[in-house]
Amino acid sequence: MLKLLRRSDAGLECPLLTDDWRVPSDTVWIDLIEPTREEELMVEKAVGLSLPTREDMAEIEASSRIYQEDGASFMTASILINSDADLPGLAPVTFVLAGERLITIRYGEPRAFIAFAAQVELQPPPHSDGAMLMVGILDAVVDRVADILERTAAEVESVSATIFRTPRTNGFQAIINRLGRAQMTGAKARESLVSLSRLVGYAGITGQVEMNGDLADRIKTLQRDIQSLTDHAGYLSGNVTFLLDAALGLINIEQNSIIKMFSVFTVALLPPTLIGAIYGMNFEHMPELRWMGGYPLALGLMLISAVLPLAWFRRKGWF
Known part of the structure; x- marks a missing residue:
C-alpha cells in the first residue's frame, strides 16, 4: 500500500499506480x-532512488541500517509492535x-x-x-514507547503486591506468566530504544536537520528522552528479575x-506401625494374644506413640 501527503491536501491519499505514474x-x-x-x-523509478528491501531492513549491522546513497539519508530502526498482545514484537x-x-x-x-x-x-x-515530518513521527514513536513502559511498570507493581500479599489470591503460574510477559515487553522496548538512539543520533547530523535550529533542538530532546527511557527499561528488567527470583x-x-x-x-x-507390625505377627506363644486387655493395650500404645512425637514436633515449631 502506498500513501502520499501533499502540501495542497488535507490528509494522506492513496494514489492509483500506473506505468506512467509520477510523484506529485x-x-x-x-x-x-x-x-x-x-x-x-514504481516508487524507485519515480524518486530515482534504490530503496531497501525487507531483507535489507532486517540486517542488524549499523552500516546496513544507517547510510547515505545518491544524496539521500537512509535510517532504519526497530519499532515495537503488538505491545498489547501476548507476544510483542519488533518491526x-x-x-x-531525500531533499525536502x-x-x-x-x-x-x-x-x-x-x-x-x-x-x-x-x-x-x-x-x-x-x-519535520520525520521528527514528528519519531516523537510519536518515543511517546508510544514511554506509554508502554509506564503500563509495564504498573503491571510489575501489581505483580509485586500479589507476590508479597498474604494470603495470595492468584497461583504462582499466573504470576510467572505475567512476569514473563512484562520482561518480554520491557526487553523489546529496550531493544527498540537502542535502535532509535542510533537513528536519532544520525538524524541530528543530516543536513536537513542540522541547518534547522528548531529541529536540532527537538532531536536533542528526543535523545535525552530515549536515554532516560532506556535507563527506565533497564530498571524494570532488574525489578522483574528480582520478582521472578522472589516468586x-x-x-x-x-x-x-x-x-x-x-x-x-x-x-x-x-512407632504405631512398629507396634501394629509386632502384634500382627500372630505367634502362638505371644502372651497378649490370650489376654482380654491385649487389644485395647495395643491400640492405646499406638495412639500414644503417635501423639507424643507430634506434640514434641509442635513444641519445637517444626510444623
Missing part, C-alpha cells in the same frame, strides 16, 4: 506500508530523507504511525518538509513446607 511535485511524505515488489519498483521501519521529501518503508502497523497519520488528517502541519523462592518455601509436613507425619506414624 508537492509531495512531502511517501508512506510505503508492506509494499509489493511492483510498488517498490523494522526505514526513514529516507520523506519516504518511510514499513512492514507493520505501529500505533505511533496510526496516531501520527490521524493527527495529520485532523491538522496538517503547515509548510512542513520531510525532516521461585516462595514456591520452594511452600514445597519445603509440604515436604516437611509429610516427613513429620511419616516419623510420627513409625
Whole structure:
C-alpha cells in the first residue's frame, strides 16, 4: 500500500499506480506500508532512488541500517509492535530523507504511525518538509514507547503486591506468566530504544536537520528522552528479575513446607506401625494374644506413640 501527503491536501491519499505514474511535485511524505515488489519498483523509478528491501531492513549491522546513497539519508530502526498482545514484537521501519521529501518503508502497523497519520488528517502541519515530518513521527514513536513502559511498570507493581500479599489470591503460574510477559515487553522496548538512539543520533547530523535550529533542538530532546527511557527499561528488567527470583523462592518455601509436613507425619506414624507390625505377627506363644486387655493395650500404645512425637514436633515449631 502506498500513501502520499501533499502540501495542497488535507490528509494522506492513496494514489492509483500506473506505468506512467509520477510523484506529485508537492509531495512531502511517501508512506510505503508492506509494499509489493511492483510498488517498490514504481516508487524507485519515480524518486530515482534504490530503496531497501525487507531483507535489507532486517540486517542488524549499523552500516546496513544507517547510510547515505545518491544524496539521500537512509535510517532504519526497530519499532515495537503488538505491545498489547501476548507476544510483542519488533518491526523494522526505514526513514529516507531525500531533499525536502520523506519516504518511510514499513512492514507493520505501529500505533505511533496510526496516531501520527490521524493527527495529520485532523491538522496538517503547515509548510512542513520531510525532516519535520520525520521528527514528528519519531516523537510519536518515543511517546508510544514511554506509554508502554509506564503500563509495564504498573503491571510489575501489581505483580509485586500479589507476590508479597498474604494470603495470595492468584497461583504462582499466573504470576510467572505475567512476569514473563512484562520482561518480554520491557526487553523489546529496550531493544527498540537502542535502535532509535542510533537513528536519532544520525538524524541530528543530516543536513536537513542540522541547518534547522528548531529541529536540532527537538532531536536533542528526543535523545535525552530515549536515554532516560532506556535507563527506565533497564530498571524494570532488574525489578522483574528480582520478582521472578522472589516468586521461585516462595514456591520452594511452600514445597519445603509440604515436604516437611509429610516427613513429620511419616516419623510420627513409625512407632504405631512398629507396634501394629509386632502384634500382627500372630505367634502362638505371644502372651497378649490370650489376654482380654491385649487389644485395647495395643491400640492405646499406638495412639500414644503417635501423639507424643507430634506434640514434641509442635513444641519445637517444626510444623
